[in-house]
Amino acid sequence: MRLSVLMENTSAQESICAEHGLSLYIESGEHRILFDMGQTDAFLQNARLMGVALEKADLAVLSHGHYDHGGGMAGFLALNDHAPVYVHALAFGHHGHGEEKYIGLDASLRQSGRLRFVQGDVQLDDHLSLHDCNDRACHQPICAHGLTIRTPDGWQEETFRHEQYLLIREGGRRILISGCSHKGVVNIARWFEPDVLIGGFHLMKVEDERELDLIADDLLKLPTQYYTAHCTGLAQYDYLKKRMQDRLAYLSAGNALSI
Numbered sequence: 001m002r003l004s005v006l007m008e009n010t011s012a013q014e015s016i017c018a019e020h021g022l023s024l025y026i027e028s029g030e031h032r033i034l035f036d037m038g039q040t041d042a043f044l045q046n047a048r049l050m051g052v053a054l055e056k057a058d059l060a061v062l063s064h065g066h067y068d069h070g071g072g073m074a075g076f077l078a079l080n081d082h083a084p085v086y087v088h089a090l091a092f093g094h095h096g097h098g099e100e101k102y103i104g105l106d107a108s109l110r111q112s113g114r115l116r117f118v119q120g121d122v123q124l125d126d127h128l129s130l131h132d133c134n135d136r137a138c139h140q141p142i143c144a145h146g147l148t149i150r151t152p153d154g155w156q157e158e159t160f161r162h163e164q165y166l167l168i169r170e171g172g173r174r175i176l177i178s179g180c181s182h183k184g185v186v187n188i189a190r191w192f193e194p195d196v197l198i199g200g201f202h203l204m205k206v207e208d209e210r211e212l213d214l215i216a217d218d219l220l221k222l223p224t225q226y227y228t229a230h231c232t233g234l235a236q237y238d239y240l241k242k243r244m245q246d247r248l249a250y251l252s253a254g255n256a257l258s259i
Contacts, residue, residue, distance in 0.1 A: 016254035041075035063179025065091030090162035204233035
C-alpha cells in the first residue's frame with residue numbers, strides 16, 4: 001500500500017503548500033482512494049505536483065463533517081467525474097466551534113448525486129470497510145475541546161457521531177485511516193487493534209504532560225505502528241515521540257510512504 005499526503009498543516013517540500021487540513025491519497029490493491037479533501041482546493045495542486053492523478057481515484061471517503069476535511073470536496077467532484085464519495089449520514093449537521101463559528105460543510109454539496117450517505121459498519125468490498133463505532137464503549141473519555149453541534153434543543157457539546165474510519169485489509173494486515181480521531185485515539189486503537197493506524201490524534205489543546213503520558217502508555221500496549229498529522233499538535237507530537245520513539249512518525253504534505 002502506498003500513501004501520499006496531499007494536504008497537512010506542515011509541508012515537507014518547498015513547492016508543496018500547507019494549510020490547516022488533511023487529505024490523503026491511498027493506493028491499495030486495485031483501489032485508488034482519496035481520504036478527506038482539505039480545507040480548500042489547494043490539495044489538488046499539491047496532487048499534480050506529486051504526480052497523483054486524482055481523476056483516476058475510484059472512490060473517496062470523508063472522515064467527518066468539518067470544513068478542514070471537506071472544504072475541497074467541490075473541487076474534487078469537478079475534477080473526477082465518477083468516484084462516489086462516502087459521507088456519514090450525520091456529516092452535514094450544524095457543527096461549530098463554540099456558538100459563534102460554523103466549521104461544517106458547504107450545505108449545497110448535500111444535493112450532489114455522487115455522495116453516498118452511510119452509517120454504522122459498512123463493508124465496501126472484501127478489503128475496505130467503514131465504521132463509525134457509535135455503539136462502542138469508550139475506554140478514554142471523549143473531549144470536545146470547545147467543539148459543538150446545534151440541535152433542535154440548542155447548542156450542545158460535540159459527540160462526533162458523524163466521524164467514521166476506513167479499515168483496509170491488505171496482505172494479511174489491517175490498516176486503519178482516521179481523520180482527527182475525535183472519539184479518542186486510545187478508544188479507536190483499542191476498538192480496532194490495527195497493525196497500522198494513520199491519522200490525527202486531536203491533541204492540539206492538551207497541555208497536561210500526565211495526560212499525554214497516559215495516552216502514550218495505552219497506545220504502546222498495542223503492537224500498532226502509528227503515523228500522525230494535522231490535529232495532533234507539533235508540541236504534543238514531539239512529546240509523544242520521545243515516549244513512543246520508532247512506534248510513531250509524523251506525516252507532512254508532500255510525504256509519501258509505502259506500508
